[in-house]
Amino acid sequence: MEDTGGDAVYGHIMNIAVRRVSQGQGGAGSKLLQRIEFECMVLGGAGAMQLEVRVSNLGAQRFYQKHEYAQVFMVDSYYNDGEDAILMMRWFT
Numbered sequence: 001m002e003d004t005g006g007d008a009v010y011g012h013i014m015n016i017a018v019r020r021v022s023q024g025q026g027g028a029g030s031k032l033l034q035r036i037e038f039e040c041m042v043l044g045g046a047g048a049m050q051l052e053v054r055v056s057n058l059g060a061q062r063f064y065q066k067h068e069y070a071q072v073f074m075v076d077s078y079y080n081d082g083e084d085a086i087l088m089m090r091w092f093t
Contacts, residue, residue, distance in 0.1 A: 010089075011040030013051040023059070033067055041092050048092060052078060052085040064088050 013036060018029045040046035052075060053060045061071075069088040078085035 008048075009044065009046050010048040010050055011036065011044065011046045013049060029063060030067070037090075037092075046092070049090045051088050053088060054079065055084045055086060061086065061088075064090075 013033075016029065016032050016036070018032070022028050037049060040049060049069070051064065051069070053064065055074070067090065069090045072087045072089050075085040075087055077083070
């Protein structure tokens with residue numbers, strides 16, 4: 001959880017991982033995400049969630065969009081290998 005200096009508090013997802021054979025099955029990833037959101041929103045008072053995803057990871061982008069995350073902006077050379085990231089957010093209000 002991050003406090004942005006005022007009343008705004010948001011959760012920041014660093015990593016979520018599901019075994020490749022379980023991806024796209026409609027269960028594990030969604031349940032993990034929902035639990036993280038619950039912990040941040042209900043128990044931590046967060047008004048939004050933030051995450052970064054690789055530009056090349058179209059599957060993850062679709063997953064987060066399905067869960068109401070919006071692309072906010074690009075972050076140049078975010079990853080160690082120089083790949084750009086897309087910052088995505090979901091607001092709870």
